[in-house]
Amino acid sequence: MKPTTHTISIEQPRAVLVSLITPQIKRQETYAPDYSLAELVSLAETAGVEVLATLTQNKENIDSKWFVGKGKAEELKQLLEEHDANTAIFDQELSGAQVRNLEQFLDVKIIDRTQLILDIFAQRAKTREGIIQVELAQLSYLLPRLAGQGKNLSRLGGGIGTRGPGETKLETDRRHIRDRISELKQQLQEVMRHRTLHRERRKKTGVFQVALVGYTNAGKSTLLRQMTQADVYVENQLFATLDPTSRTLELPSGKDVVLTDTVGFIQNLPHDLVAAFRATLEEACEADLILHVVDGSSDMMPTQMKVVSQVLRDLEAHQTEQITLFNKVDLCTPEQREMLTTEGEFLRISAYREEDLDRIRELIESRLMGDCKTFRIPAEKGDVISLLYRVGEVLENEVDGNDMLFQVRVNNKEYDKLGYMLAAYASEQALHKGENSEHV
């Protein structure tokens, strides 16, 4: 298939950015209005937009016709004229009707946050899978926003917000788009089938899968590059990475694991995009261990962490074992450093410090290979003993009276399994869970 995603160059978009804050929007746990607007500025700049001004309105409800209040729309019109802007970018998703009304009234191009993100993704998509996913997300976004009577969208004029499906495709009617969506879905299924096969093959080899997951710009690709010398794109911009990259990582014991870099998350990640990128994100969900990379130097760290947890929950990957890596500590003030704690296991690191990379490797090793546990088992229980050998790695054993003491390396998953099986074997005896020691 020839990639259909392409970039149309027009005069540079010059934009005023608009954010509306309603009590309902404010209540969202993963939404920080000021930060969201600042992030919108970064997104716009990443997409090649010149940002001229920003405008915020606090309002009880969203206006169904204008999105912002009519008075604010007038203020926006003035601001656009003052700055000779040709685009208005809204921080929230707009309905098709709102876009049309605003376009007519303001006579500039109207873009919302979702379109902006989709546009960046369209510019970044390189692999066949990425290209299909972006087009799918763009069309899913577009479909409900078409007027319904084959509205001619050519006046959008290409460029920002329309990159991807391309102008000619935008002119097609709903039916055409629906057909294209199902065609893309089929293609994606085919790609996913390959990916699943590939993953299963990798799983059969017994190699542990570790996924780098986190907010965009947290340093995931940097970590992959520093730890595996992978030649991946690292950039101080949002959504530098789109397609997952996997590399072999050698642990201190010499054992190999596969480390995968993934697309970054962002607040208000467009729903269509999450759906379309499921295939890519599944890579992360199927991992044995998730390394949640956090930009420890960001003032918005708590919100960013919440967003990532939320997306992982949406993807049903929140049960997977996780280690939090608070990255960029070299940029933190001492006070900020102190704040970097969380439930569960975590490390404070800098991706550019070799000794920190060693600590990460050691932690992965202990998580995946397991800790050393001591089991006391009566010598006559041959079946239980052989079970220990099957499930864990027996490092040492010694006789102690009528019992045998085993030092076994088991990871958490196997340890739970072992506990369960030992309990079944030892039904006639109580299974006592001592401190770091199993007694049958």
Ligand SMILES: Nc1nc2c(ncn2[C@@H]2O[C@H](COP(=O)(O)OP(=O)(O)OP(=O)(O)O)[C@@H](O)[C@H]2O)c(=O)[nH]1
């Ligand atoms: N000072 C400092 N900068 C870092 C560190 N880790 C990453 N960076 C910088 O942070 C920026 C983003 O890094 P990336 O590795 O591209 O981030 P990412 O998480 O892959 O981002 P996306 O692919 O956009 O999701 C780059 O400019 C890196 O050089 C760190 O430990 N310290």
Ligand SMILES: [Mg+2]
């Ligand atoms: Mg990246």
